Amino acid sequence: MSLWKDFTTGIIKENPVIVLMIGLCPALAVSSSANDAFGMSIAVIAVLLASNVIVSLIRHHVPDSIRIPIFIVIISTFVTAVDYIIHAFDMELYASLGVFIPLIVVNCIILGRAEAFAYKNNVLSSALDGLGMAFGFMLTMVILGGIREIIGNGTFTILNYQFINLGQGYNPALVFIMPPGAFLTIAFMMAAHRKWLKK
Amino acid sequence: MVSNELTWYMILMSSILINNIVLIRFLALCSFFGVSNEIETSIGMGMAVIFVMTLASASTWILWYALLLPLHLEYLRTAVFILVIAGLVQFVEMYMKKALKSLYNAMGIYLPLITTNCAVLAIALLNIDYGLGFVNSIIYTVGVALGYTLAIILFAGIKERLALSTAIPTPFRGHPIAFITASLMSLAFLGFSHLFGL
Numbered sequence: 001m002s003l004w005k006d007f008t009t010g011i012i013k014e015n016p017v018i019v020l021m022i023g024l025c026p027a028l029a030v031s032s033s034a035n036d037a038f039g040m041s042i043a044v045i046a047v048l049l050a051s052n053v054i055v056s057l058i059r060h061h062v063p064d065s066i067r068i069p070i071f072i073v074i075i076s077t078f079v080t081a082v083d084y085i086i087h088a089f090d091m092e093l094y095a096s097l098g099v100f101i102p103l104i105v106v107n108c109i110i111l112g113r114a115e116a117f118a119y120k121n122n123v124l125s126s127a128l129d130g131l132g133m134a135f136g137f138m139l140t141m142v143i144l145g146g147i148r149e150i151i152g153n154g155t156f157t158i159l160n161y162q163f164i165n166l167g168q169g170y171n172p173a174l175v176f177i178m179p180p181g182a183f184l185t186i187a188f189m190m191a192a193h194r195k196w197l198k199k
Numbered sequence: 200m201v202s203n204e205l206t207w208y209m210i211l212m213s214s215i216l217i218n219n220i221v222l223i224r225f226l227a228l229c230s231f232f233g234v235s236n237e238i239e240t241s242i243g244m245g246m247a248v249i250f251v252m253t254l255a256s257a258s259t260w261i262l263w264y265a266l267l268l269p270l271h272l273e274y275l276r277t278a279v280f281i282l283v284i285a286g287l288v289q290f291v292e293m294y295m296k297k298a299l300k301s302l303y304n305a306m307g308i309y310l311p312l313i314t315t316n317c318a319v320l321a322i323a324l325l326n327i328d329y330g331l332g333f334v335n336s337i338i339y340t341v342g343v344a345l346g347y348t349l350a351i352i353l354f355a356g357i358k359e360r361l362a363l364s365t366a367i368p369t370p371f372r373g374h375p376i377a378f379i380t381a382s383l384m385s386l387a388f389l390g391f392s393h394l395f396g397l
Contacts, residue, residue, distance in 0.1 A: 021229070021232065021374065022229070024225075024228040024229060024232070025225050025226055025227070025228050025229070025317050028225045028228065029224065029225035029226075069282065069285070072278075072281055072282065072285065073278060073282070076277045076278035076281055077278065079277055080274055080275075080276075080277050080278065083277070084274070099321050099324050099325055099328065102276070102277045102320070102324055103226075103317050103320060103321055103324075105277055105278075105281055105320070106281065106316075106317045106320050107317075108229065175386070178389060179222065179223050179224075179225065179385045179389065180382045180383070180385040180386040180389065181382075182225065182382075183378045183379070183381045183382030183385055184378070184379060184382040186378055187371075187374075187375040187376070187377075187378035187379045187382065188375070190374055190375045190378065191368075191370040191371050191375040192370075194370040194375070195370040
Protein backbone atom coordinates (compact mmCIF):
# COMPACT_ATOMS: atom_id res chain seq x y z
CA MET A 1 0.00 0.00 0.00
CA SER A 2 2.71 2.45 0.93
CA LEU A 3 4.66 1.49 -2.20
CA TRP A 4 1.58 2.31 -4.27
CA LYS A 5 1.36 5.64 -2.41
CA ASP A 6 5.01 6.40 -3.25
CA PHE A 7 4.06 5.95 -6.87
CA THR A 8 0.81 7.91 -6.99
CA THR A 9 1.53 11.05 -4.91
CA GLY A 10 3.59 12.50 -7.74
CA ILE A 11 0.83 12.13 -10.30
CA ILE A 12 -2.04 14.21 -8.94
CA LYS A 13 -1.65 15.35 -5.34
CA GLU A 14 1.94 16.56 -5.68
CA ASN A 15 2.11 16.93 -9.42
CA PRO A 16 5.53 18.54 -9.97
CA VAL A 17 4.53 21.11 -12.58
CA ILE A 18 0.98 22.08 -11.66
CA VAL A 19 1.20 21.94 -7.86
CA LEU A 20 4.87 22.18 -6.85
CA MET A 21 5.67 24.54 -9.76
CA ILE A 22 9.02 22.93 -10.46
CA GLY A 23 10.34 21.90 -13.84
CA LEU A 24 8.40 24.75 -15.42
CA CYS A 25 10.96 25.82 -17.98
CA PRO A 26 11.05 22.61 -20.06
CA ALA A 27 7.30 22.06 -19.52
CA LEU A 28 6.43 25.35 -21.17
CA ALA A 29 9.23 25.52 -23.71
CA VAL A 30 8.97 22.17 -25.44
CA SER A 31 5.20 21.67 -25.28
CA SER A 32 4.32 23.33 -28.57
CA SER A 33 3.50 19.87 -29.95
CA ALA A 34 2.43 16.66 -28.22
CA ASN A 35 5.29 14.73 -29.78
CA ASP A 36 8.04 17.03 -28.45
CA ALA A 37 6.36 16.99 -25.05
CA PHE A 38 6.31 13.19 -25.13
CA GLY A 39 9.98 12.96 -26.14
CA MET A 40 11.04 15.34 -23.40
CA SER A 41 9.06 13.37 -20.80
CA ILE A 42 10.75 10.12 -21.84
CA ALA A 43 14.15 11.77 -21.36
CA VAL A 44 13.13 13.05 -17.93
CA ILE A 45 11.73 9.64 -16.92
CA ALA A 46 15.02 7.95 -17.85
CA VAL A 47 17.18 10.44 -15.97
CA LEU A 48 14.94 10.65 -12.90
CA LEU A 49 14.61 6.87 -12.52
CA ALA A 50 18.33 6.23 -13.00
CA SER A 51 19.47 9.02 -10.69
CA ASN A 52 16.99 8.09 -7.94
CA VAL A 53 18.16 4.47 -8.01
CA ILE A 54 21.86 5.34 -7.95
CA VAL A 55 21.48 7.97 -5.22
CA SER A 56 19.50 5.52 -3.14
CA LEU A 57 22.13 2.79 -3.66
CA ILE A 58 25.06 4.93 -2.49
CA ARG A 59 23.20 6.85 0.22
CA HIS A 60 25.15 5.22 3.08
CA HIS A 61 28.55 6.03 1.56
CA VAL A 62 28.01 9.70 0.74
CA PRO A 63 29.32 12.26 3.27
CA ASP A 64 26.54 14.67 4.20
CA SER A 65 28.44 17.88 3.51
CA ILE A 66 29.26 17.17 -0.16
CA ARG A 67 26.11 15.33 -1.18
CA ILE A 68 24.76 18.03 -3.51
CA PRO A 69 27.84 18.12 -5.80
CA ILE A 70 27.79 14.31 -5.87
CA PHE A 71 24.11 14.30 -6.87
CA ILE A 72 24.84 16.83 -9.59
CA VAL A 73 27.65 14.72 -11.01
CA ILE A 74 25.43 11.62 -11.04
CA ILE A 75 22.57 13.48 -12.69
CA SER A 76 24.76 15.14 -15.30
CA THR A 77 26.27 11.77 -16.23
CA PHE A 78 22.82 10.42 -17.10
CA VAL A 79 21.83 13.65 -18.83
CA THR A 80 24.90 13.46 -21.05
CA ALA A 81 24.07 9.84 -21.89
CA VAL A 82 20.47 10.73 -22.76
CA ASP A 83 21.70 13.69 -24.81
CA TYR A 84 23.96 11.46 -26.92
CA ILE A 85 21.30 8.73 -27.28
CA ILE A 86 18.67 11.15 -28.60
CA HIS A 87 21.29 12.67 -30.92
CA ALA A 88 22.04 9.21 -32.31
CA PHE A 89 18.47 7.96 -32.80
CA ASP A 90 16.16 10.90 -33.46
CA MET A 91 17.82 13.93 -35.04
CA GLU A 92 14.49 15.74 -35.55
CA LEU A 93 13.56 15.51 -31.86
CA TYR A 94 17.11 16.50 -30.90
CA ALA A 95 16.82 19.64 -33.01
CA SER A 96 13.47 20.69 -31.57
CA LEU A 97 14.40 20.03 -27.93
CA GLY A 98 17.72 21.81 -28.42
CA VAL A 99 19.36 23.26 -25.33
CA PHE A 100 16.60 21.85 -23.10
CA ILE A 101 18.18 18.38 -23.10
CA PRO A 102 21.40 19.41 -21.29
CA LEU A 103 19.21 21.64 -19.12
CA ILE A 104 17.56 18.57 -17.59
CA VAL A 105 20.55 18.67 -15.24
CA VAL A 106 19.24 21.82 -13.53
CA ASN A 107 15.64 20.60 -13.55
CA CYS A 108 14.55 21.00 -9.93
CA ILE A 109 12.38 17.86 -10.09
CA ILE A 110 15.40 15.59 -10.38
CA LEU A 111 17.72 17.16 -7.80
CA GLY A 112 14.72 17.74 -5.56
CA ARG A 113 13.71 14.05 -5.54
CA ALA A 114 17.32 12.92 -5.01
CA GLU A 115 17.62 15.20 -1.98
CA ALA A 116 14.14 14.88 -0.52
CA PHE A 117 13.37 11.22 -1.19
CA ALA A 118 16.06 8.96 -2.66
CA TYR A 119 18.71 10.03 -0.15
CA LYS A 120 16.51 8.79 2.72
CA ASN A 121 14.68 5.76 1.30
CA ASN A 122 15.45 2.30 -0.04
CA VAL A 123 15.98 1.48 -3.69
CA LEU A 124 12.49 0.16 -4.50
CA SER A 125 10.65 3.11 -2.94
CA SER A 126 13.02 5.55 -4.63
CA ALA A 127 12.52 3.93 -8.01
CA LEU A 128 8.73 4.08 -7.60
CA ASP A 129 8.87 7.67 -6.36
CA GLY A 130 10.98 8.59 -9.39
CA LEU A 131 8.59 6.83 -11.75
CA GLY A 132 5.54 8.45 -10.15
CA MET A 133 6.98 11.96 -10.27
CA ALA A 134 8.11 11.41 -13.85
CA PHE A 135 4.68 10.12 -14.87
CA GLY A 136 3.10 13.18 -13.26
CA PHE A 137 5.47 15.30 -15.33
CA MET A 138 4.68 13.29 -18.47
CA LEU A 139 0.91 13.50 -17.95
CA THR A 140 1.10 17.27 -17.55
CA MET A 141 3.41 17.60 -20.55
CA VAL A 142 1.26 15.49 -22.87
CA ILE A 143 -1.99 17.24 -21.81
CA LEU A 144 -0.35 20.66 -22.15
CA GLY A 145 1.27 19.79 -25.48
CA GLY A 146 -1.95 18.13 -26.67
CA ILE A 147 -4.17 21.12 -25.88
CA ARG A 148 -1.72 23.50 -27.54
CA GLU A 149 -1.34 21.33 -30.63
CA ILE A 150 -5.08 20.69 -31.06
CA ILE A 151 -6.05 24.36 -30.73
CA GLY A 152 -2.98 25.78 -32.44
CA ASN A 153 -2.52 23.30 -35.26
CA GLY A 154 -5.66 21.14 -35.39
CA THR A 155 -3.76 17.87 -34.88
CA PHE A 156 -2.62 15.52 -32.11
CA THR A 157 0.35 13.40 -33.09
CA ILE A 158 2.59 11.16 -31.00
CA LEU A 159 5.38 9.09 -32.59
CA ASN A 160 3.95 9.48 -36.11
CA TYR A 161 0.50 8.19 -35.07
CA GLN A 162 -2.07 10.87 -35.74
CA PHE A 163 -4.86 10.52 -33.17
CA ILE A 164 -6.82 13.66 -33.95
CA ASN A 165 -6.97 15.68 -37.13
CA LEU A 166 -9.50 18.48 -37.32
CA GLY A 167 -8.93 18.77 -41.08
CA GLN A 168 -9.05 21.64 -43.53
CA GLY A 169 -12.23 23.22 -42.19
CA TYR A 170 -10.59 24.10 -38.85
CA ASN A 171 -8.95 27.48 -38.64
CA PRO A 172 -6.10 27.05 -36.12
CA ALA A 173 -5.45 29.69 -33.44
CA LEU A 174 -1.72 30.02 -34.07
CA VAL A 175 -1.07 31.88 -30.83
CA PHE A 176 -1.41 28.61 -28.91
CA ILE A 177 1.72 27.09 -30.40
CA MET A 178 3.57 30.36 -29.83
CA PRO A 179 4.95 31.36 -26.39
CA PRO A 180 1.83 33.19 -25.03
CA GLY A 181 -0.27 30.06 -25.54
CA ALA A 182 1.95 28.06 -23.20
CA PHE A 183 1.48 30.50 -20.30
CA LEU A 184 -2.26 30.73 -20.96
CA THR A 185 -2.84 26.97 -21.18
CA ILE A 186 -0.91 26.18 -17.99
CA ALA A 187 -2.77 28.95 -16.13
CA PHE A 188 -6.08 27.30 -17.00
CA MET A 189 -4.74 23.84 -16.14
CA MET A 190 -3.67 25.09 -12.71
CA ALA A 191 -7.03 26.72 -12.08
CA ALA A 192 -8.86 23.55 -13.15
CA HIS A 193 -6.65 21.42 -10.88
CA ARG A 194 -7.41 23.71 -7.94
CA LYS A 195 -11.13 23.65 -8.58
CA TRP A 196 -11.66 19.92 -9.16
CA LEU A 197 -8.72 17.82 -8.02
CA LYS A 198 -7.29 19.39 -4.89
CA LYS A 199 -8.58 17.65 -1.80
CA MET B 200 19.31 33.41 -33.96
CA VAL B 201 22.41 35.21 -32.83
CA SER B 202 25.66 34.75 -34.73
CA ASN B 203 29.04 36.41 -35.12
CA GLU B 204 27.92 38.31 -38.23
CA LEU B 205 25.59 40.60 -36.26
CA THR B 206 26.76 43.93 -34.86
CA TRP B 207 26.84 44.43 -31.09
CA TYR B 208 23.73 46.57 -31.31
CA MET B 209 21.77 43.86 -33.12
CA ILE B 210 22.90 41.20 -30.63
CA LEU B 211 21.71 43.37 -27.74
CA MET B 212 18.34 44.10 -29.35
CA SER B 213 17.83 40.46 -30.21
CA SER B 214 18.59 39.23 -26.71
CA ILE B 215 16.74 41.95 -24.77
CA LEU B 216 13.56 42.34 -26.80
CA ILE B 217 13.11 39.93 -29.68
CA ASN B 218 14.15 36.67 -28.01
CA ASN B 219 13.46 37.74 -24.43
CA ILE B 220 14.83 35.00 -22.24
CA VAL B 221 11.80 34.67 -19.97
CA LEU B 222 8.80 35.57 -22.06
CA ILE B 223 9.79 34.09 -25.42
CA ARG B 224 12.34 31.38 -24.59
CA PHE B 225 10.94 30.13 -21.26
CA LEU B 226 14.12 30.09 -19.22
CA ALA B 227 14.54 31.16 -15.58
CA LEU B 228 10.81 30.80 -14.95
CA CYS B 229 11.17 29.62 -11.33
CA SER B 230 12.79 32.85 -10.16
CA PHE B 231 10.59 34.89 -12.50
CA PHE B 232 7.47 33.67 -10.71
CA GLY B 233 9.08 33.22 -7.29
CA VAL B 234 10.97 36.47 -6.64
CA SER B 235 8.66 38.96 -8.34
CA ASN B 236 6.28 40.03 -5.57
CA GLU B 237 7.89 43.43 -5.06
CA ILE B 238 9.66 45.74 -7.49
CA GLU B 239 12.52 46.26 -5.02
CA THR B 240 13.45 42.57 -4.69
CA SER B 241 13.10 42.01 -8.41
CA ILE B 242 15.62 44.80 -9.07
CA GLY B 243 18.04 43.10 -6.67
CA MET B 244 17.50 39.77 -8.39
CA GLY B 245 18.04 41.36 -11.81
CA MET B 246 21.35 42.94 -10.74
CA ALA B 247 22.55 39.63 -9.27
CA VAL B 248 21.64 37.78 -12.47
CA ILE B 249 23.48 40.31 -14.66
CA PHE B 250 26.58 39.95 -12.47
CA VAL B 251 26.64 36.15 -12.12
CA MET B 252 25.63 35.41 -15.69
CA THR B 253 28.41 37.54 -17.16
CA LEU B 254 31.00 35.99 -14.88
CA ALA B 255 29.74 32.48 -15.62
CA SER B 256 29.68 33.00 -19.38
CA ALA B 257 33.21 34.39 -19.42
CA SER B 258 34.66 31.56 -17.35
CA THR B 259 32.84 28.74 -19.16
CA TRP B 260 33.79 30.22 -22.54
CA ILE B 261 37.47 30.25 -21.58
CA LEU B 262 37.21 26.76 -20.09
CA TRP B 263 35.60 25.35 -23.24
CA TYR B 264 38.04 26.82 -25.76
CA ALA B 265 41.19 26.51 -23.62
CA LEU B 266 40.65 23.16 -21.96
CA LEU B 267 37.77 20.96 -23.08
CA LEU B 268 38.06 21.44 -26.84
CA PRO B 269 41.87 20.93 -27.15
CA LEU B 270 41.66 17.82 -24.96
CA HIS B 271 38.63 16.40 -26.85
CA LEU B 272 36.53 16.24 -23.69
CA GLU B 273 33.38 17.63 -25.32
CA TYR B 274 31.18 15.05 -23.61
CA LEU B 275 32.05 16.51 -20.20
CA ARG B 276 30.51 19.86 -21.12
CA THR B 277 27.27 19.65 -19.11
CA ALA B 278 28.91 18.25 -15.98
CA VAL B 279 31.86 20.66 -16.00
CA PHE B 280 29.75 23.75 -16.71
CA ILE B 281 27.24 23.13 -13.95
CA LEU B 282 29.95 22.41 -11.37
CA VAL B 283 31.94 25.49 -12.40
CA ILE B 284 28.85 27.69 -12.16
CA ALA B 285 27.88 26.29 -8.76
CA GLY B 286 31.42 26.72 -7.44
CA LEU B 287 31.71 30.20 -8.88
CA VAL B 288 28.55 31.40 -7.18
CA GLN B 289 29.83 30.08 -3.84
CA PHE B 290 33.16 31.90 -4.27
CA VAL B 291 31.51 35.14 -5.30
CA GLU B 292 29.21 34.97 -2.30
CA MET B 293 32.09 34.37 0.13
CA TYR B 294 34.23 37.12 -1.41
CA MET B 295 31.38 39.64 -1.37
CA LYS B 296 30.55 38.86 2.23
CA LYS B 297 34.15 39.62 3.19
CA ALA B 298 35.16 42.48 0.93
CA LEU B 299 32.11 44.17 -0.56
CA LYS B 300 29.74 44.38 2.36
CA SER B 301 27.31 46.92 0.87
CA LEU B 302 26.99 45.04 -2.41
CA TYR B 303 26.43 41.84 -0.46
CA ASN B 304 23.61 43.42 1.51
CA ALA B 305 21.99 44.53 -1.73
CA MET B 306 22.06 41.23 -3.60
CA GLY B 307 23.67 38.59 -1.38
CA ILE B 308 20.49 36.71 -0.58
CA TYR B 309 19.73 36.23 -4.27
CA LEU B 310 23.06 34.63 -5.12
CA PRO B 311 22.35 31.06 -3.94
CA LEU B 312 19.08 31.15 -5.88
CA ILE B 313 20.99 31.76 -9.07
CA THR B 314 22.85 28.45 -9.03
CA THR B 315 19.57 26.72 -9.73
CA ASN B 316 18.59 29.34 -12.28
CA CYS B 317 18.59 27.38 -15.52
CA ALA B 318 19.22 30.51 -17.58
CA VAL B 319 22.83 30.75 -16.39
CA LEU B 320 23.70 27.26 -17.63
CA ALA B 321 21.58 27.74 -20.74
CA ILE B 322 23.42 30.89 -21.81
CA ALA B 323 26.80 29.26 -21.18
CA LEU B 324 25.73 26.38 -23.44
CA LEU B 325 24.16 28.65 -26.08
CA ASN B 326 27.33 30.75 -26.37
CA ILE B 327 29.10 27.56 -27.43
CA ASP B 328 26.24 26.27 -29.62
CA TYR B 329 26.03 29.56 -31.55
CA GLY B 330 29.82 29.61 -31.94
CA LEU B 331 30.10 33.17 -30.60
CA GLY B 332 33.51 34.80 -30.11
CA PHE B 333 34.52 35.94 -26.63
CA VAL B 334 33.43 39.58 -26.95
CA ASN B 335 30.18 38.68 -28.70
CA SER B 336 29.31 36.09 -26.10
CA ILE B 337 29.78 38.68 -23.34
CA ILE B 338 27.56 41.15 -25.22
CA TYR B 339 24.96 38.44 -25.74
CA THR B 340 25.05 37.43 -22.07
CA VAL B 341 24.66 41.01 -20.86
CA GLY B 342 21.75 41.46 -23.26
CA VAL B 343 20.02 38.32 -22.05
CA ALA B 344 20.47 39.36 -18.41
CA LEU B 345 19.13 42.85 -19.17
CA GLY B 346 16.14 41.25 -20.87
CA TYR B 347 15.53 39.17 -17.76
CA THR B 348 15.77 42.25 -15.54
CA LEU B 349 13.38 44.21 -17.75
CA ALA B 350 10.83 41.40 -17.77
CA ILE B 351 10.94 40.70 -14.03
CA ILE B 352 10.65 44.40 -13.07
CA LEU B 353 7.65 44.92 -15.39
CA PHE B 354 6.09 41.72 -14.06
CA ALA B 355 6.63 42.73 -10.42
CA GLY B 356 4.95 46.06 -11.12
CA ILE B 357 1.87 44.31 -12.48
CA LYS B 358 1.83 41.77 -9.64
CA GLU B 359 1.91 44.52 -7.01
CA ARG B 360 -1.30 45.86 -8.51
CA LEU B 361 -2.85 42.41 -8.90
CA ALA B 362 -2.35 41.67 -5.21
CA LEU B 363 -4.80 44.46 -4.42
CA SER B 364 -7.49 43.20 -6.76
CA THR B 365 -10.55 41.47 -5.34
CA ALA B 366 -12.25 40.71 -8.66
CA ILE B 367 -10.25 37.54 -9.43
CA PRO B 368 -12.20 34.22 -9.19
CA THR B 369 -10.87 32.02 -6.37
CA PRO B 370 -9.26 29.21 -8.44
CA PHE B 371 -7.31 31.83 -10.39
CA ARG B 372 -5.86 33.67 -7.37
CA GLY B 373 -2.11 33.54 -6.98
CA HIS B 374 -0.21 31.58 -9.58
CA PRO B 375 -2.81 31.08 -12.36
CA ILE B 376 -3.47 34.81 -12.72
CA ALA B 377 0.30 35.40 -12.68
CA PHE B 378 0.65 32.99 -15.60
CA ILE B 379 -2.12 34.76 -17.52
CA THR B 380 -0.32 38.06 -16.89
CA ALA B 381 2.88 36.51 -18.22
CA SER B 382 0.95 35.28 -21.26
CA LEU B 383 -0.21 38.81 -22.09
CA MET B 384 3.31 40.19 -21.58
CA SER B 385 4.65 37.47 -23.83
CA LEU B 386 2.08 38.46 -26.46
CA ALA B 387 3.33 42.04 -26.22
CA PHE B 388 6.95 40.95 -26.62
CA LEU B 389 5.96 38.83 -29.62
CA GLY B 390 5.26 42.17 -31.29
CA PHE B 391 9.03 42.76 -31.44
CA SER B 392 9.65 39.70 -33.62
CA HIS B 393 11.15 40.39 -37.04
CA LEU B 394 12.29 43.79 -35.81
CA PHE B 395 15.44 44.58 -37.88
CA GLY B 396 14.70 41.39 -39.83
CA LEU B 397 15.87 39.17 -36.97
